[in-house]
Amino acid sequence: MSERHDAADRVRLERLLPAPAEDVFAAWTDPDSMSRWLSPTGRAVVTADVRVGAGFRVLMIGEDTEIEHTGEYLAIDPPRHPLVHVAVHIHGASPQRGQRDPAPRR
């Protein structure tokens, strides 16, 4: 869970999205939907296990690089909670360089 990590190595973002709750929920839990916005290249392979404690994996595919991100579902409560609480862990190097880095990093 995110509590065991100190703030020095975390980035927290919040965004108010003017859209129906179900759409936002699907955007974070339906692989088809996820593949359409999660990758900056527009190409991605996404798998998702929609349960608390499980998560998703997105492989962002570029010209000559592939960067994997995994996310963990911390809370799932449709339809009351329109937002799935997600913590994203990064495997792979910085988003600008796209080199492979075998060590997982949070």
Next chain:
Amino acid sequence: MVEQLDTTYAALAHPIRREILETLTEGPGRVTDLAKPFEVSLAAVSKHIRVLEEAHLVNRRTRGREHLLSIDVRPLSDARSWLDSYRAFWEGRLDALDRHLENGG
């Protein structure tokens, strides 16, 4: 660069180490003085200082029997830049999410 980031974050992942760094931003300090505010032993604080040295976050200079520490901000600003670029990346993703939802999801 990647390994240094891991080392930097590991070094920052303890409140005593963060507090030592915070104190050092005001200027160099002696190990004995830096250890004073903490309830743990001098030996324990010295171990934390060693972690900070190995992460290149502090430099040690000896002046006779005194050990003077000073902060080196370069690893911190590297880590900061990395975090900033990562934040920018995810802001971009959220922009894409916004557009995706606008187009009907």
